[in-house]
């Protein structure tokens with residue numbers, strides 16, 4: 375994979391001397407940013423919203439919300455009042471109590487955020503569901519979590535098989551024309567009291583239940599607790615580099631962990647102005663949002679950047695993106711080709727960040743104050759101890775591929791897999807290493823390099839090949855829009871590399887093109903890494919959070935059962 379170095383851009387960043395900050399780092403110092411450091415009483419919604427009002431920042435804009443029906447703004451004071459009202463509705467009409475699982479299943483809208491914060495104010499554990507989930511996905515999650523309350527819309531409510539969910543007691547509808555079987559949220563909301571007595575919690579009390587993306591198998595219900603805010607806060611400070619004047623936009627839906635940890639908690643814990651946009655992706659729509667709100671910090675995903683890249687560079691000239699100062703990416707490996715493109719069209723580096731639903735917050739990242747080696751996910755967050763270990767937990771020397779692991783004990787670590795303690799235990803080695811399931815190596819400068827999911831690493835003719843490397847080379851080819859690479863069993867070589875490729879507009883599949891692409895990888899990467907087989911696809915199977923599902927490619931190829939497809943795109 376061709377890596378290039380992108381030097382630090384001029385600017386004043388919160389994290390200046392990485393090595394010094396790491397050497398001095400102490401999580402208990404970070405806690406001092408919060409009122410609960412002295413009171414001992416904690417509530418995420420208070421720390422995100424009400425605290426800023428108490429500190430005299432009530433008039434600052436907390437939320438710009440935009441979609442085809444809305445173009446609204448809410449100050450921190452507005453957010454406080456609206457979340458209080460939502461809390462009162464949930465408490466009065468459904469008697470929601472601390473620890474109850476309250477699910478939210480609705481398209482993005484300002485109300486979604488009021489309800490989520492309101493549920494947190496009661497001490498409920500929030501379960502956000504992506505609006506595109508169909509009945510099976512909805513049922514699995516409500517059943518597994520034993521949710522008692524759900525807030526949804528008339529158009530989605532039919533996907534909730536209420537007869538099969540004995541724990542589900544209350545269904546709130548946030549539209550007009552609510553049937554008698556359901557509770558009319560808005561009617562109660564209009565009347566609701568504007569003040570609310572927040573439920574004060576312990577730092578180990580539940581916060582949010584997120585189901586993983588389902589890239590590798592059945593989604594897991596990951597429980598996070600209030601304590602996670604320590605890491606949300608400090609990563610917002612050091613990695614997002616949020617400052618008083620920033621306008622921040624995270625494009626992720628709150629149905630996925632990025633959409634809450636970095637779409638809600640990190641920005642508001644840092645008191646930033648948060649832009650939230652609903653509706654579907656379109657390149658013009660996205661550039662318009664960057665321009666209209668004068669977005670300064672933008673957090674998105676490789677799949678979105680690749681789509682923008684595919685839409686062409688000409689259109690970018692029609693927008694004023696001069697306010698952008700910091701761009702970040704998460705969710706999948708960030709191909710060097712995408713960084714190169716971002717640098718060309720935005721004049722900015724795209725900063726890759728690596729973490730998982732289970733880690734709750736950033737773990738390995740590219741800090742704005744650090745040179746970027748394109749293709750590398752960067753270095754550990756201060757306070758996080760990461761290493762490459764073998765299956766027994768022995769630390770491997772630099773440049774050796776192995777398990778990407780972290781020492782247990784970072785603040786935002788999951789606390790259980792809901793209703794599956796055995797699965798939770800299976801993440802840890804007796805020596806205290808958390809095994810991520812991803813394969814990586816660390817270079818002599820301490821940068822980490824993602825190779826693929828451990829199960830996706832290919833053994834071909836005695837060589838271990840990470841799919842990411844091959845995919846990144848493939849997308850450098852002008853005809854290739856996206857690529858997914860798998861190992862296919864082979865009697866002689868163990869496995870051969872097979873690539874599935876979606877072509878860019880204007881290119882037609884042909885044997886000549888296959889050969890050209892093969893030679894391109896062979897010359898640019900290595901002979902053993904060149905795919906022996908290539909298959910063109912109109913599009914690749916992806917999760918709704920935008921990740922290529924290699925297990926599905928493999929299942930199709932080998933005629934195996936495809937497993938859980940509840941999170942796959944249509």
Ligand code: ATP
Pocket residue numbers: 586587588589590591592593594703704705706707708726727728729730731732751810811812824826827919921
């Ligand atoms: P499931 O666990 O259900 O199979 P998933 O692992 O895709 O799904 P998430 O928790 O949403 O669910 O994603 C975390 C995974 O995404 C990581 O383990 C890693 O494989 C991948 N990932 C996230 N960020 C990056 C990144 N910056 N570079 C490479 N891979 C990344």
Ligand code: MG
Pocket residue numbers: 586590730811
């Ligand atoms: Mg996972």
